[in-house]
Amino acid sequence: MTGFLRLEGLVKRFAGVAAVDDLSLSLHRGEMLALLGPSGSGKTTTLRLLAGFDAPDAGRVVVDGEDVTRIEPVARRFGMVFQHYALFPHLDAGENVAFGLESMGVGGDELKRRVARALELVDLAGFEGRRVGQLSGGQQQRVALARALAPEPRVLLLDEPLSNLDPTLRERTRREIRELIRRVGITTVLVTHEQDEAFDLGDRVAVLRGGKLEQVGTPDELYGAPANLFVGGFVGRSSTLEARVLEANGKGVRIEVEGVEWVVDSIPGRVPSPGPAVMLVRPESVRLSAPGPGAVSAVVSARRFVGPHALFTLRTDGGQAFETVAPVEAAHIGETVGVLPSRRAGGGIHLFQGERR
Amino acid sequence: MTGIRRAQILGVALLLGLAWLVVYPILLVLLEGVHGPHGWTLDFVRVFLGRPTEWSALWGSFWISLASVVLAAALGMPLAFLFGRYDFPGVRLLGALVALPAVLPPLVGVLAFLFLYGETGFVSLLVQHLLGLGEPLWRLEGAGAVLLVHAYSMYVYFYLFVRAALASLDASLLEAAASLGARRWRTFRRVVLPQLYPALGGAALLTFMTSLGSFSAPYIFGGGFRVMTTQIVATRLNGDNELAMVETIALTLLALAGLAVFRGTHAPDSPASGRKGVAPARVVVRRRALRLGLAAVAWGLAGVLLLPHLALLLVSFVPVGTWTVEPVPPVYTLGNYAALLRDPVRARPLANSLWMAVAATAAAVALAVAAGILSVRRRVPGGRAIEALLAFPWAVPGTVFAIAIAAAFSVREPWAGRFILVGTVWILPLAYLVRNLPITSRAILAGFRALDPALDEAAASLGAGRWRTLRRVTLPLLRPALLAGASLAFVTAFGDFVTSIMLYTYDTRPVSMEILSSLRQADVGVAAAYGVVLMLVSSIVFAVGAHRGSPG
Numbered sequence: 001m002t003g004f005l006r007l008e009g010l011v012k013r014f015a016g017v018a019a020v021d022d023l024s025l026s027l028h029r030g031e032m033l034a035l036l037g038p039s040g041s042g043k044t045t046t047l048r049l050l051a052g053f054d055a056p057d058a059g060r061v062v063v064d065g066e067d068v069t070r071i072e073p074v075a076r077r078f079g080m081v082f083q084h085y086a087l088f089p090h091l092d093a094g095e096n097v098a099f100g101l102e103s104m105g106v107g108g109d110e111l112k113r114r115v116a117r118a119l120e121l122v123d124l125a126g127f128e129g130r131r132v133g134q135l136s137g138g139q140q141q142r143v144a145l146a147r148a149l150a151p152e153p154r155v156l157l158l159d160e161p162l163s164n165l166d167p168t169l170r171e172r173t174r175r176e177i178r179e180l181i182r183r184v185g186i187t188t189v190l191v192t193h194e195q196d197e198a199f200d201l202g203d204r205v206a207v208l209r210g211g212k213l214e215q216v217g218t219p220d221e222l223y224g225a226p227a228n229l230f231v232g233g234f235v236g237r238s239s240t241l242e243a244r245v246l247e248a249n250g251k252g253v254r255i256e257v258e259g260v261e262w263v264v265d266s267i268p269g270r271v272p273s274p275g276p277a278v279m280l281v282r283p284e285s286v287r288l289s290a291p292g293p294g295a296v297s298a299v300v301s302a303r304r305f306v307g308p309h310a311l312f313t314l315r316t317d318g319g320q321a322f323e324t325v326a327p328v329e330a331a332h333i334g335e336t337v338g339v340l341p342s343r344r345a346g347g348g349i350h351l352f353q354g355e356r357r
Numbered sequence: 358m359t360g361i362r363r364a365q366i367l368g369v370a371l372l373l374g375l376a377w378l379v380v381y382p383i384l385l386v387l388l389e390g391v392h393g394p395h396g397w398t399l400d401f402v403r404v405f406l407g408r409p410t411e412w413s414a415l416w417g418s419f420w421i422s423l424a425s426v427v428l429a430a431a432l433g434m435p436l437a438f439l440f441g442r443y444d445f446p447g448v449r450l451l452g453a454l455v456a457l458p459a460v461l462p463p464l465v466g467v468l469a470f471l472f473l474y475g476e477t478g479f480v481s482l483l484v485q486h487l488l489g490l491g492e493p494l495w496r497l498e499g500a501g502a503v504l505l506v507h508a509y510s511m512y513v514y515f516y517l518f519v520r521a522a523l524a525s526l527d528a529s530l531l532e533a534a535a536s537l538g539a540r541r542w543r544t545f546r547r548v549v550l551p552q553l554y555p556a557l558g559g560a561a562l563l564t565f566m567t568s569l570g571s572f573s574a575p576y577i578f579g580g581g582f583r584v585m586t587t588q589i590v591a592t593r594l595n596g597d598n599e600l601a602m603v604e605t606i607a608l609t610l611l612a613l614a615g616l617a618v619f620r621g622t623h624a625p626d627s628p629a630s631g632r633k634g635v636a637p638a639r640v641v642v643r644r645r646a647l648r649l650g651l652a653a654v655a656w657g658l659a660g661v662l663l664l665p666h667l668a669l670l671l672v673s674f675v676p677v678g679t680w681t682v683e684p685v686p687p688v689y690t691l692g693n694y695a696a697l698l699r700d701p702v703r704a705r706p707l708a709n710s711l712w713m714a715v716a717a718t719a720a721a722v723a724l725a726v727a728a729g730i731l732s733v734r735r736r737v738p739g740g741r742a743i744e745a746l747l748a749f750p751w752a753v754p755g756t757v758f759a760i761a762i763a764a765a766f767s768v769r770e771p772w773a774g775r776f777i778l779v780g781t782v783w784i785l786p787l788a789y790l791v792r793n794l795p796i797t798s799r800a801i802l803a804g805f806r807a808l809d810p811a812l813d814e815a816a817a818s819l820g821a822g823r824w825r826t827l828r829r830v831t832l833p834l835l836r837p838a839l840l841a842g843a844s845l846a847f848v849t850a851f852g853d854f855v856t857s858i859m860l861y862t863y864d865t866r867p868v869s870m871e872i873l874s875s876l877r878q879a880d881v882g883v884a885a886a887y888g889v890v891l892m893l894v895s896s897i898v899f900a901v902g903a904h905r906g907s908p909g
Contacts, residue, residue, distance in 0.1 A: 053814050072360070073817040080818040086811035090833045099829070100819030151820060 004029035005155055005187050010059035012045050012211075019045040020056070021211035032181060032188040033216075034202030036195060038234070042211035043191045047157055050189060052076045063154055074103075079148035079186075080157040084164060085140050087132045093119070093143045094128030100151035118150040119143075122180065138169050145177070149184060156181065158190035162197055174200055195235055207231050224348075225267045229355045232280040239322030243279040245272045245351060253351060255279070258296045258318045262341050264349040277351045283311060283325045285348030288337050295338025300331045314339065360823075361735075368737030371727055375746040377774050378791060382761035383609070383753065385775075389764060390602035401599040405607065414583035415607055418569055421503060421584060422615070425568040426561050428508035433515025433560070436658065440516075441523040444639040445652040451659040452520075457666060459513045460895040462852020463573040464869045465888040466510045468876070469665030470497065471577065472672045472885065474505075479668055482684040502578035507568050509665070514560040514567075522556035528637035562619035569612055570754030572855040585611070586756040590859065593760065602764070605757045616752050666892065673885035680881070693886035703883070706871040707890065713867065714850035717789035718797070721846050722839060724790075725798035729805035729835075730827070734813065744802060751795035755855035762788050763859055782865050788856040793846035800845065804838020844902025848895040 003026030012020040020042040027033050035043040048054045050061060052073035060069045068076055079100075087096050097115045106114060119127055122142035127135075135143060141161065148156060161177060162170045178201055181188050192198050198205045199219040206216040207230075215227040226232035233240070243257040248271045252263045257279060266272060291297050301321070302313035310328040314337070315321050324339065331337050341349060390401055405411050440452035458466065474480050474497050481493045488494070497505075526549065534544040572586045579587055585608040593601040642648040671686070673693055680686040696703050728747055732740030750758060766778035766787075778784045808831065816826040832839070854869040861870050868887050875884035 051814070051818055053817070073814070074820055074822055076818075077820070078818060080815070082811045082815060084809065084811060086809060086815040088812060088815070088830055088834075090836075099816070099821065103820030103822075103825065147815075147819065157818075 003027055004031075004064055005189070006060075006062040007046070007050070008060045008062065010046065010049055010061070011057045012042075012049055012054060013057050018211050020049065023059070023208075023211070023213055025206055025213065025216060027187055027189070029187055030185045032178075032190070032201060032203045034198035034205045035189065035191045035208060036193070036198040036202075036205050036234075037208035038193060040210075041208040043193075043208050044159065045211070046208070047080075047159055047189065047191045050155070051078055051080050051157055077151070077153050078155045078157055079151065079153035081141070081144045081148050081159065081161055083160045085144040087140055087144055087147070089132050091132070092128065093124070093130045093132065093135065096132065096143055097128075097147045097150050100147060104151055114150060118146040121149065121184070122146045123176070137165055138173055141165065141173065142176075145180070149186070154187070156186045156188040158188065160192055161190060162192070162194070170197075177201065207234060209234075226280070226350060229278060229280060229352045232350055232352070237283050237323065239281050239283075241279045241281060241316075241320050241322055243277050243351065245274050245277050245353070247274060248272050255351065258316050258320070260294060260296050262294075262349075264341055264351070267350060272351045272353055275353065277353045278355055280350040280352065281322055281324075282348040283323045285342050286322075286324045286339050287342045288312070288324065288326050288330050289340050291336055291338040295340050298337060298339055300333050300335050300337060303328075303331075303333055364731060364735040364737050367727075368731045368735075368739050368743065371724075371731060372739050372743050372746070375724070375743060375794075378787075379746050379749050379794070381774065382758070382765035385765045386602050386605050386757075386761045389599060390606050393599065401603045404600060405603040410583060411588070411604065411607075414585050414588040414604075415611065417500070417583050418585040418608065419611060421500060421507070421575075422565050422568040424504055425507035425511055426564045428504060429511040429564045430515050430557070430561065432508055433512035434519055434557075436512065437516050437519035437523060439651075439655055439658075441520040442637075442640055443651060444641045445648055445655060447652065447656065448639075451655055454659050455662055456513055456517060457663065457896075458510050459517070460848065460892060460899050461510065461666070462848070462854070462869070462891050462895065463510060463571065464854040464872060465669065465852060465891050466665065467506055467573045467577050468872060468884060468888045469669040470502075470506050470509070471876075472881070473665050473668040477681070479671075479684065480664075486684050498578055498580040498582075500582045502580075503571075503574045503582065503584075506574040506578065507564075507571060509662075511564045511567055514563045515557070518556040518560040518563075519553060522553050524636050526552055526637055531637050558619065562616070565615050565619055566612065566751070566754075569608070569615060570756065570855065572756055572858075586754060586855070589756050589760060593859070598764075601760060605760050608754055609757055612752055612754055612757075669885050669888050669892065671885075672881055673889045675882040675885070677880045677882055690882075693882040696883060697886055697890065703871070706866050706868045706887075709865055710851050710867040710869075713786045713789060713865070714847050716786045717793055717850045718843050718846040720786070720790045721793040721797040722801065722843050724794065725801035725842060726832075726835075726839075728798060729802050730831075733802060733805040734810070744798070747794050747798035747802075749795075750791050755792055755853075756859070758791055759788060759856040759859035762791065762856075779860065780862055784860050785857060785865050785867065788860055789850035789853060792853070792856060793850055796849065797842040797846040800842035801835065801838050804835045804842075807838075808834055840902045844898045847898050851894060851898075852891050 005027040007023055007025045010020050010023045011018060023042070023046060025033065035046055037043045045054065049056050052068070052071060056069065060067050062068070088099065091099070094115050097118050098111055101111055101114055115128060116125065119125055122145050124139060124142055124146065127139070127143070130139075132140065132143070141164070158177075162173060165173055174197060181201075190198075190201060192201075202219070204216060204218055205222055207214045207222065209230055215222060215231045217225075222231060222235045226235060229240070232238055241257055243255045245253060245255050246261070247254040248266060253266045253272060255262050255264060255277070289295050296316055298314035298316045300312055301315045304311045304313075305328065306325070308328075309325045310330070312324050312326055312331060313321060314324065316339075391397060391399060393400060436455055440448060440455060461469070470478075472478050474495075476493050476496060478497070481495065481497075484490075485493050530548055530552070531544060534548045539547065570586060571584075572590070575582065575584045575587045576590075585604060589601050589604045589608065592604055642651055672680075674689040674691065675686040676688055676690045676692055679688040697707060698704060725747065728740075728743050731737045732743050762784070763779055765775055766784060768775045769777050778787060812830055812834070813826055816830045821829065852869060853867065854873075857867045857869050858873075861867060868891055872884045872887045875881070875887065
């Protein structure tokens with residue numbers, strides 16, 4: 001196994017319950033990995049194991065070939081930005097940034113220069129003397145980032161970096177963080193429960209559930225080829241429908257849904273076998289048409305405007321509900337419509353077998 | 358991990374040390390009460406139970422404490438509403454002045470009452486003159502006098518607690534009640550009062566425990582009225598040690614019973630917890646006559662409550678032997694204060710009290726910080742026990758602790774953890790330390806709990822070791838709690854009378870003992886001057902604690 005930062009079979013139990021369960025991940029130098037999962041999925045515990053605040057019950061953390069599992073956080077040289085920033089309220093911005101450098105024995109002019117440089121990096125040049133309480137939420141977050149980066153750590157850890165910011169500020173801050181970290185080129189692990197954040201910031205995203213790794217990959221891979229129903233449902237918008245696989249071959253999969261036959265794509269390397277299946281449908285992967293042969297018949301039960309399009313909630317004759325996007329005037333509430341796979345031969349429709357909805 | 362192991366060892370050491378300091382002496386008292394020259398015996402318990410005077414002292418302690426709670430509440434609650442909810446000229450200044458009895462050490466309060474309402478006090482002499490009587494109209498003696506002093510010195514608990522609770526009341530609750538059609542009285546009864554229950558319970562508990570342990574007032578004013586604290590000291594001075602031990606046990610049991618009863622009404626750490634929403638604005642009285650009336654009542658009340666302080670100040674300028682029957686002293690001098698500074702015999706007690714209070718305070722703060730690190734931060738096993746031990750002396754009246762410490766440390770048995778400290782300079786600081794542990798640790802542990810643990814982790818991730826984190830992050834952020842805990846401890850130790858009277862020697866005599874002996878020699882001016890110094894130093898320390906201690 002290669003990689004600059006490696007998590008090897010990490011296990012952490014609290015009162016006998018595994019919060020992190022045999023988790024292995026590997027990051028190459030300069031890569032940014034997002035840990036994504038619902039609350040209780042073990043993502044924060046993983047981050048704390050990386051930082052050294054908690055010790056794993058099994059497994060190793062390896063950085064640049066060095067096993068740091070038993071190394072105290074003080075000596076680990078991992079920078080961390082805390083969810084609520086944890087800026088020292090009795091120190092000003094400059095003193096906060098200087099704190100880690102002083103631990104390393106940096107002093108005098110060198111200290112001043114490096115503090116100034118770190119603040120400049122986060123676009124807060126000249127903010128040294130500001131009290132923490134005088135800074136806005138976004139500025140506090142950037143001071144926290146400067147403080148973590150100033151001692152030039154080997155790895156940067158971000159705990160829900162945007163959760164404390166106004167929604168209006170989040171998108172801009174997200175972009176700034178991404179650019180900054182790219183520029184610094186530091187290997188970064190970030191924890192988030194927001195898919196947008198994970199997809200936007202992470203070169204790769206690791207989806208966790210119940211302390212276990214469900215899938216790790218680029219945003220494209222997770223969206224286009226979810227490993228299981230959980231990842232498919234957690235990542236992006238989707239609906240699930242009961243279906244039945246009739247026949248699968250190299251070209252496509254023939255399925256029956258609500259008494260109608262469709263042909264859809266299969267994820268490469270995962271050819272389903274005939275029998276019952278759960279069908280995961282992205283809103284953009286089906287389209288509306290007039291009722292007729294080959295189309296699933298459904299009634300429009302709700303319509304919600306999203307930009308130039310509308311999100312339609314449909315109810316099939318068999319009582320199953322799902323969503324699709326279409327131009328606003330495509331249908332109105334109460335109308336009976338037909339539903340077909342969109343033109344891309346059923347791309348965005350995924351079949352899962354042996355899993356319950 | 359060695360760090361965890363070391364913390365665990367330190368935790369056990371702290372636990373054992375505290376147990377030795379706090380519980381062991383009390384256990385020894387328990388044993389001595391049921392242990393005679395010929396082994397185990399219940400003789401002393403039988404003697405205790407068979408004496409009506411013991412029963413009457415126990416009953417006296419109990420009812421006077423209950424009555425003190427009622428009176429203190431009756432005085433403190435209306436004051437809290439008056440100064441906390443209404444607006445009139447001078448409300449802020451008077452509101453602060455009314456809290457002044459808090460800085461009056463118990464003995465000094467007693468002294469002030471003596472100068473004001475005693476047989477030869479200002480008010481008594483004035484009334485006597487006005488009515489042309491041959492002798493004073495009343496004598497400041499017995500249960501009534503004790504109760505008066507208690508009500509005066511303890512209404513502050515109700516006043517401060519209720520004011521804090523009123524300030525943390527959410528204005529939207531009152532608005533909600535109004536929008537639901539509730540009139541003023543119904544809003545008070547159904548909305549405001551229930552919000553005050555925790556504060557009232559806390560103040561009641563504090564008042565009950567303080568009066569149960571009160572010694573100065575019954576000692577000076579009690580006359581024939583018996584309470585347990587004075588009874589214990591009298592028995593002890595008679596040399597009847599074992600009986601004193603049984604009495605001590607009886608008072609402890611009464612205190613624990615009181616604690617159990619009042620505890621239920623008192624949510625932990627509630628007086629000013631969790632401020633939410635916006636505090637309701639003060640009620641502005643619009644009608645001019647009413648507004649003036651309110652202001653007059655407030656000024657009048659504040660005046661009456663401040664009279665004892667003023668009396669003390671006035672008497673401190675009276676030269677010895679010049680004031681006998683005149684309503685107001687005829688001669689004034691600064692000589693009493695000059696004597697305190699110049700006369701080595703008079704200056705000694707001040708220096709004694711100062712260094713002993715400082716030492717006890719420093720030790721209490723150090724122990725509380727250690728407990729905070731181990732119990733709150735490192736969460737060592739036994740942390741709860743450490744915190745319980747720190748709080749324990751609070752449940753035990755000061756007299757009891759004085760007896761217990763005197764008993765435990767007058768024997769040399771190193772293998773049993775007993776050393777001869779009685780008669781040395783160390784016994785009083787040690788006793789003050791034990792008495793200070795609850796208040797100091799309460800403030801400091803609360804400070805630790807309020808700290809975000811992420812700050813410690815942030816320091817660690819920035820490469821700061823434990824010492825650097827403690828010095829640069831934890832202690833600076835704890836400053837408000839440290840100063841609050843230290844100032845409370847210092848003031849208590851500086852004015853202590855209860856434990857001092859049992860344990861002092863001539864060389865270590867504290868200010869309180871010197872006040873008592875000046876009083877016995879009818880040198881009221883010097884006694885008052887000591888009282889004023891105690892009052893001033895206490896106020897300054899409090900003010901510094903409150904001001905420098907405020908966060909930000």
